[in-house]
Amino acid sequence: MRWGVPRERRAGERRVALVPETVAALSAGGHEVWVERGAGDGAGHADEAYARQGARLVEREEALGCEAVLKVRAPLPGEETEALVPGAVLVAMLQPLVDPAPAQALARRGVASFSLDLVPRTTRAQAMDVLSAMSTVAGYRAAVDAALLARRFFPMLMTAAGTVAPARVLVLGAGVAGLQAIATCRRLGAVVQAFDARPAVREQVESLGASFLGMPPLETSAEGEGGYARALAADEEAREREFLAEAVSRADVVITTALVPGARAPLLIDEGMVAAMRPGSVIVDLAAEAGGNCALTVPGETVVRSGVTVHGPLDVASAMPAPASQLYARAATAFARHLLAAGVPAPVPDPAPAPPEDPIVAATLLTWGGAVVHDGVRRRLESAEQRGG
Secondary structure: OEEEEOOOOOOOOOOOOOOHHHHHHHHOOOOEEEEEOOOOHHHOOOHHHHHHOOOEEEOHHHHHOOOEEEEEEOOOOOHHHHOOOOOOEEEEEOOOOOOOHHHHHHHHHOOEEEEHHHOOOOOOOHHHOHHHHHHHHHHHHHHHHHHHHOOOOOOOEEEOOEEEOOOEEEEEOOOHHHHHHHHHHHHOOOEEEEEOOOHHHHHHHHHOOOEEEOOOOOOOOOEOHHHOEOOOOHHHHHHHHHHHHHHHHHOOEEEEOOOOOOOOOOOOEOHHHHHOOOOOOEEEEOOHHHOOOEOOOOOOOEEEEOOEEEEOOOOHHHHOHHHHHHHHHHHHHHHHHHHHHHOOOOOOOOOOOOOOOOHHHHHHEEEEOOEEOOHHHHHHHHHHHHHHO
16 A cells, blocks of 8 residues: 655645654565655654655655645645545545535545544544644744743742743643643743633643632533543633632733633633733734634734733644654554554545444544535535535
8 A cells, every 4th residue: 555645735734644654564564655755844743754664655646645744734625636546545634524625525525434533532543543642732833932932931049130930830720721721831940820610630730730710610620522522602601711810910920721622712812801911912812713712813813902912723733744744643553553453444435335343443434435424514515515405
């Protein structure tokens, strides 16, 4: 089987789906790895490095025309999707719960697609958990961005001219990104406090040296399927904002990381809370792509409101393409090897057989045999059709 690795063409995307060190693992068992020339340039991996590891350097059409294709992002509509071979296996972060439209295009093309952002958070799938890997990068980057934007030192400094108090950082959301932001801010010397609606994360927060800001538990658990936070009702969000108002006003830096899969990010900071912060304070909103945790976030921009800098970065993991690509490639390679071990054929014959009965395959399978087979994505498409009709 040939695995194709094309260069990512989406604006701002500098990651690559496979790095040279993972070529051997994917080519084990007699498989070939075909890498588009220049695919790794954005992440600092030269073509020669792939060639030394046994990859074949090819043109774009050849990489996309392989029996199996490994990407970071969904293929662009039109020419890129049409370049995929019917029956080919596609592995990428397709994000179908955010935008289900590419799933329809892949189904029409007859591509068997697997979405890495749907990998279940189980012990067996831990090595394939791309979302956690990318969240680790995003949490680190958010802390570094916050330190650069802040108008004060993160650590306490003792000088001949006197002592400078450390910055006070508040992290909202203690998932993977939040925990990495906490750890990085602590390493930089800041005093860190963290909030999460899930009381179960208190121990993880405190183990990193931060204090946990806990509110009385909600009537219904804030933890949803797979350990992710669930979408809160409007009154629950209002209760959170009321509880957080004082802590936000005292913070020099607020890093927000609260996301709900397939839904708009919860609103944790409203305009009044921003106005109550001291001039020079900073908000870094990692949920900007999903609408933002702050009411004043402008996705992709850094704005100043009431003297407060509100930073809404997009494609945060792509801002650190070398480590992000390394982590992505390891997880994606583990997933690809799992597909092979589970018996997923490439190309998938027509008519397509039933997909293998494997929990990881079932959770990530998006399109198969010319149809969208993921229940959640299919429901979203049906709902969109009904609204349009």
